[in-house]
Amino acid sequence: MDLTQLKSFVAVAHYGHLTQAAESLHLSQPAVTAQIKAIERNLDVNLFERNTQGMKLTPAGEAFLPKAESILQQMRELDVFALSLSSTYVxxxxxxxxxxxxxxxxxxxxxxxxxxxxxxxxxxxxxxxxxxxxxxxxxxxxxxxxxxxxxxxxxxxxxxxxxxxxxxxxxxxxxxxxxxxxxxxxxxxxxxxxxxxxxxxxxxxxxxxxxxxxxxxxxxxxxxxxxxxxxxxxxxxxxxxxxxxxxxxxxxxxxxxxxxxxxxxxxxxxxxxxxxxxxxxxxxxxxxxxxxxxx
Missing domain, CATH: 3.40.190.290 (D-Maltodextrin-Binding Protein; domain 2)
Known part of the structure; x- marks a missing residue:
């Protein structure tokens, strides 16, 4: 599991729709679908179920979402900290x-x-x-x-x-x-x-x-x-x-x-x-x- 997969999972969870999630990530819809399938294979669990409105989190997906969000927030903080090490950073x-x-x-x-x-x-x-x-x-x-x-x-x-x-x-x-x-x-x-x-x-x-x-x-x-x-x-x-x-x-x-x-x-x-x-x-x-x- 990598950060790109986590970002795809969180985006689909938030938007509830593959197309909108793909747009926000600047990726193609098939690429986002592939990322979601890779996470589900890795975890051996279904994170989403499809319905007429789009994608809905399963109970496992609801439980996984806060953890994934926390990891992405920590990575963003790390990125900002790394940038701050530069003498020219503002x-x-x-x-x-x-x-x-x-x-x-x-x-x-x-x-x-x-x-x-x-x-x-x-x-x-x-x-x-x-x-x-x-x-x-x-x-x-x-x-x-x-x-x-x-x-x-x-x-x-x-x-x-x-x-x-x-x-x-x-x-x-x-x-x-x-x-x-x-x-x-x-x-x-x-x-x-x-x-x-x-x-x-x-x-x-x-x-x-x-x-x-x-x-x-x-x-x-x-x-x-x-x-x-x-x-x-x-x-x-x-x-x-x-x-x-x-x-x-x-x-x-x-x-x-x-x-x-x-x-x-x-x-x-x-x-x-x-x-x-x-x-x-x-x-x-x-x-x-x-x-x-x-x-």
Missing amino acids: EQAKLGIIQSVDRQMLSRLLNRILELDSSLYLHVENSLSGEVLNKVRKKELDAGFFLGDNPYRTVYSIELDEVHYVLIVAVQRLAEAIEDPRTFFRTATWIERPAFSAGDKISNRFWHQHKLSPQTALVCDDIDLCIELVASNLAITLIPSREAYRAIKAGKNIALVPGYDMRSRLSYIYPAEYETDKNSHLIRRAVCETWGVAY
């Missing part, structure tokens, strides 16, 4: 952020991380919520922020807060939206959000909940531009409440339509494989301290 971490996270909170977080370890070299990457999840899942990012429900066993999450979304319109259309909402929503033009963004998921849930079929004028993920477009009476959209209140305070020609609020869970996410990693541990501590949640 510890670094890649963090994915999304537009829905308050920038003041992010600033406090980064300051806290560097207080805990000033030598850590941080890469901060702005992206869409779904893209952050996929990059963390593939370990292209060491951690990040995500809005919604995390569907992956390979990704651990810490719930931080709820993001409150509100529906904004131009001030001159507020009375219309309140007095005749059926006509208003049938004729109003929506600003849509890009696929994989938090705003897209929120909007789709909003439309489904209110049984709406929106007319879309454009796709935009820049909140400041969305506010300007709404203020010019071109369209309506959903944005985080703090951004709406900030814009109203700044004198923008927008108003909130009461009764159409939406909420979504904000989480900090990281690969399950990094659970015992020193830097991952440090950043999780800083995140929990910044948001005031249990660590």
Whole structure:
């Protein structure tokens, strides 16, 4: 039994599907199948059973999984330690952020991380919520922020807060939206959000909940531009409440339509494989301290 076989086993166990596991490992599906069969021959036990959804762990596979995960975590720690022996080694971490996270909170977080370890070299990457999840899942990012429900066993999450979304319109259309909402929503033009963004998921849930079929004028993920477009009476959209209140305070020609609020869970996410990693541990501590949640 070798590490490649263990990685294949853990990937299939986490994804429950050969194709997705092979993609995450950058291997062909037949290669992953061969690795699984080799482990099963070596152990003389079936680790998976096939079903219509994919691959499901047998009781033996469930018992074997924590041991395999522990070995891979130890190997990763050994790799990091070996790298640290070089005189040119610099510890670094890649963090994915999304537009829905308050920038003041992010600033406090980064300051806290560097207080805990000033030598850590941080890469901060702005992206869409779904893209952050996929990059963390593939370990292209060491951690990040995500809005919604995390569907992956390979990704651990810490719930931080709820993001409150509100529906904004131009001030001159507020009375219309309140007095005749059926006509208003049938004729109003929506600003849509890009696929994989938090705003897209929120909007789709909003439309489904209110049984709406929106007319879309454009796709935009820049909140400041969305506010300007709404203020010019071109369209309506959903944005985080703090951004709406900030814009109203700044004198923008927008108003909130009461009764159409939406909420979504904000989480900090990281690969399950990094659970015992020193830097991952440090950043999780800083995140929990910044948001005031249990660590």
